[in-house]
Amino acid sequence: MSIERIFKPYIVQSGGYKGGKSLDALSQDQKIYKLSSNENVLGSAIAHDSLSDHRLNIYPNPTPDHLYQALERFYNFELKANQFVAGNGGSDILQMLVMAFLDPTTNCIISNPCFGPYKMFSQWMGAEVRDVPLKAPNFALDIKGILSAINEQTRLLFLTSPNNPTGTYISKEELDRLIPRVPDHVVIVYDEVYYQYADQEDYTIGLPYVQSGANLIAINSYSKAYGMAGLRIGYAYSSEVIASYLRRVLRPFLINTVSLSSAISALDNSTFIKSTKSVVANQRTYLQDQLDKMGIKHWKSQGNFVLIKTDYDEQTITEKMLDHQIMVRPAGNFGAPGCIRVTIGDQEATEATITALATILNKKL
Ligand SMILES: Cc1ncc(COP(=O)(O)O)c(C=O)c1O
Known part of the structure; x- marks a missing residue:
């Protein structure tokens, strides 16, 4: 065989x-x-301290609660600690999401050109991947196309802003047109790992949409602006309910001791x-x-x-x-x-x- x-x-x-x-x-x-x-x-963003400063012989905390509290402060208490989920990079969180929402009976929507793992991770779950490509010549989001690609089996809609590899972004006005029309059986994965670099006035992170109750999970990473790609750490924020379910698929001791303390101190830098x-x-x-x-x-x-x-x-x-x-x-x-x-x-x-x-x-x- x-x-x-x-x-x-x-x-x-x-x-x-x-x-x-x-x-x-x-x-x-x-x-x-x-x-x-x-x-x-x-x-x-972190000083390279000695590994021996950490107690490497014992497990880290089973859940990274200190990071969640630090993130709550970082977001000026506009989000609560229990709205965060940390993972080994944004990629790890994306994989948690497809595991939580996709199976062979469901589909997700991507807009190529986009970050390759959206499709790859979703296919690993046996889900159908529907591509609604960005529109030529300037890679604009095809809002009408996305809305008509959504059906009863759609669970995830991947949006990226700024987008990899195009560098283009989705304006606030476009999000305001799209998000209220996305049915509530669809979760929007709003990948904002490059948000620190966006300087256009009509750019926005996902925070206001989470606050207004949209089914939206914002993905963040320490690999980009924080310069910590080698430590493999990232986080997502969403509603408390979504975060509480996502935390059920977190592997115990997922965030290692060095990454955890580095991620907390980097937020101050x-x-x-x-x-x-x-x-x-x-x-x-x-x-x-x-x-x-x-x-x-x-x-x-x-x-x-x-x-x-x-x-x-x-x-x-x-x-x-x-x-x-x-x-x-x-x-x-x-x-x-x-x-x-x-x-x-x-x-x-x-x-x-x-x-x-x-x-x-x-x-x-
Ligand atoms: C759009 C986008 N999302 C997520 C990631 C994942 O980053 P990491 O897993 O290093 O946090 C990347 C990395 O290149 C990316 O470009």
């Missing part, structure tokens, strides 16, 4: 997650600008977040201006990355960029074939990116 016959068919059919290249895969002698995973190139936001905003504007000047197609971004389209196919341009020590991400897996996604770094990384693109594409600077 072939082993495939006993695996769940959804797992056998899944291609698995194709992440960005790791630095380990490359020669150690060369300086590489790693601009492929939207990490914080400037460092981390508003100085780091402020300087990250300022560097990213400046470098993003500079990069986009230079791309405009060189006539290189891209989309205006509200994230710490920019989606770029060239005449090369995505693998070729990715390899050519690596020849210039710039590691970028081909965006085909995220539903944007032919494009690359470049993370915003510091001035030096931006200059290196611009020079590489100008050389490869034979553009005048």
Whole structure:
């Protein structure tokens, strides 16, 4: 008997997650600008203390209550501690959500180009994934299309703002048009892991919608602005009722001791977040201006990355960029074939990116 016959068919059919290249895969002698995973190139919001400062021989708290209390303070008590759920990164929470809501009788809605795991995790549950693509030319949300794709079996609607990989965002006005029309058997997963980088006036996080009673779960991460991708921690907030059920699928001792204390202390480091936001905003504007000047197609971004389209196919341009020590991400897996996604770094990384693109594409600077 072939082993495939006993695996769940959804797992056998899944291609698995194709992440960005790791630095380990490359020669150690060369300086590489790693601009492929939207990490914080400037460092981390926490001081790197010694592991021996932690009592690693004992389990952490079974539930991360101290983090929930710290988050309650961070949100100025506009949310209560019992509205939060923490996980090993935003991805872990997304997986908890599909586990809690999806099965082979249900469906969810995504809007490509978007974060690949929405589809992959949902398919692992055997659920149908309905794609209502973002609309050309500017990747606008197709509100009408989403509303007509929802049926009695729909359980999750994934919205991302700012969106990965496009960098576009959903305006408050669009959310106000969509959210009240989503039936109450559908939960909106509002992925705001890049919210710190959004600076448009009509951008909003999910908080006001949770407060007004919408079925909405906002996803947050420490991997991006906080610069803590290696610690694997993130959190969601929603209504108390939704959070209480989600906590039932939390594995005990899920958040490790080091991540837990780091996540709590990072919330106090508003100085780091402020300087990250300022560097990213400046470098993003500079990069986009230079791309405009060189006539290189891209989309205006509200994230710490920019989606770029060239005449090369995505693998070729990715390899050519690596020849210039710039590691970028081909965006085909995220539903944007032919494009690359470049993370915003510091001035030096931006200059290196611009020079590489100008050389490869034979553009005048
Ligand atoms: C839109 C979006 N959501 C969620 C995540 C998950 O981040 P993490 O699991 O590192 O918290 C990412 C990471 O790239 C992302 O781009």
